[in-house]
Amino acid sequence: MSTLTIRSLRKNFGAVEVLKGIDLEAQNGEFIALVGPSGCGKSTLLAMIAGLETVTSGEIRIDGRLVNSVAPKDRDIAMVFQSYALYPTMTVRENITFGMESRRVPKPQQDEAVKRVAAFLQIEPLLERKPGQLSGGQRQRVAMGRALVRDPKLFLFDEPLSNLDAKLRVDMRTEIKKLHHRVGKTTVYVTHDQVEAMTLASRIAVMHQGSVQQFDEPATVYNRPANMFVAGFMGSPAMNFLPAELSEEGGRPAVALQTANGKTVSLSIVQTLPSDTPRQLVLGVRPEHIYRFDPDLARRKPSIAQIDAVVELVEPTGAETMAVLRLGAKEITGRFDPDGTPRMGETVTLGIDMARACLFDPTTQRLI
């Protein structure tokens, strides 16, 4: 059993406020991802949980115990660093036992633990090597071994995959997920990669400029982003934002979009709007919710709205094809099946799935 609770946590470096009142909590066994662009404060937050940075105000509790001024070694945590931070002069075995050595764990017990972890991570053949003789992926495993061997209350990962090449990164991501399933420890994972956050986490905290923008399950963060920042940050290619005006279409609320040559097109809204909805809106549509329109699709999905656009650019990636489409003054990106890819210069009729679209207030940037 181990939980993490953070309440109105603040951090100042001199006059600069790095964290502006963070509230987070992790249930027992949960996998929390802290995601955000560089400089958002996510690594500082992790360092504070680890006890490597001091707390300016607020509180951090591990298992209910206030640890604000507890030394890192007494917090019962383990951390995996971006640089792995393996001790270069020690063998893999010594790296793994260093923590137990510091805590004066008896030698037979140490050997037992090393054996268990090495088997678990399949690093037995590496035990007598130095970190310099290992590949990136092997170092990564050793770093995780060093964390695992302690059987801590809390696992902290600081961008552990960003030093690996693309293919290995995907493999190790899967490994970390498996590992978490088997070990079931409460984990806090810092990353700037939204795909890592989506695939690994049970809940995601999206951070920006020192505060948590949204803290929710991956599906919710992706489908109902709390504001335009989260909407734009999560998902690649990013969500399309289109300025729109509130209008009416056959007695139902709709949004009117400016298209080419000054015409406006109305798209019916599926969701019910609150009474204080502003007249000016931002319509957010993910690239995968833009289709090539055909009557069949409209019959299957009644929420599809029609709109014409000119294809400016086509980018095939193999599995799917991205198309940059001109809609009035705006460019939007659509994600198409390679078979139905529009051609460059072509005018296509698009079907936008309004049930999946998001509406934002342009002044507060919040989701409506």
Place this chain on the structure above:
Amino acid sequence: MADVSLDQVQDHHASTVAARRHFLARFVIYGLLVIFAAIYLVPLLVVVLNSFRDQQEIARNGLISLPRSFRLEAWGQAWSTYCIGGTCEGMQRNFYNSLKMTIPATIISTAVGAMNGYILSKWLFKGSEALFTCMLLGVFIPGQISLMPWAFILGNLGLSNSVYGLVLIHVIQGISFTTLFCRNYYVSIPDDLIKAARIDGAGFWRIFRKIILPLSSPILIVTVIWQFTGIWNEYLFGVVFTSGQQQPITAALVALTASGTNVRAYDVMSAAVLIGALPPLLIYLFGGKYFVRGLTQGAIK
């Protein structure tokens, strides 16, 4: 066909010209280097040869000439029997004085420098940068400026005219350099290592012993060589604060040339000078490789 063979002939001709030019350039470069090396080494050669020549022969043929005799007596005299200022014990006592001064001063100043460097790079505190800057000033202060203060301090501590006094001086005077060396080296050790060790439950001393020290050999070798040669060759403090039997060898060499006898024993002097120069020479010989490696290491990272 004809064109092709003509081309080949021309190619061949061009390549021989290029090779000749290349050879000439090499010849000039190596020639110049040999000349410079000779200019640098000739004085040493003269001293070495004179230490094996007979005094009479030196007097007859002059200081700089090819040896006609070979004897080792001058070395023995210089070491144990030659008379300096009334005592006839040669340089051995001064040689031991120098060792007694240099070894502890080198070890202590290097150890303090390593500790300072560790703190000033990995355990920063409010004002640590300012403190480091102050310590750096010591690098730029010439030794003679601190002569008067040292005279006062040694007098009060009762350490004037003693090797221990010189040890104290060299430890303190050396800390600026050793701290600078070690701190700049330790800055390149990733902070994540320290953080990982802290989470692993290691404290200040354990991190120093188990993580920092094992990584330090290049910089410690540089520091030891630097300190050892610097302290061994130091002359000013030795002359000013010690006399007679307490003098380190550098100071005693001066006394040797100034010792009242009319006949200048060039053979003994040469041998004495070489005895005095031997330890730093040996240090460079064995540690030189690491010295160069250690000096460049920080720059690459």
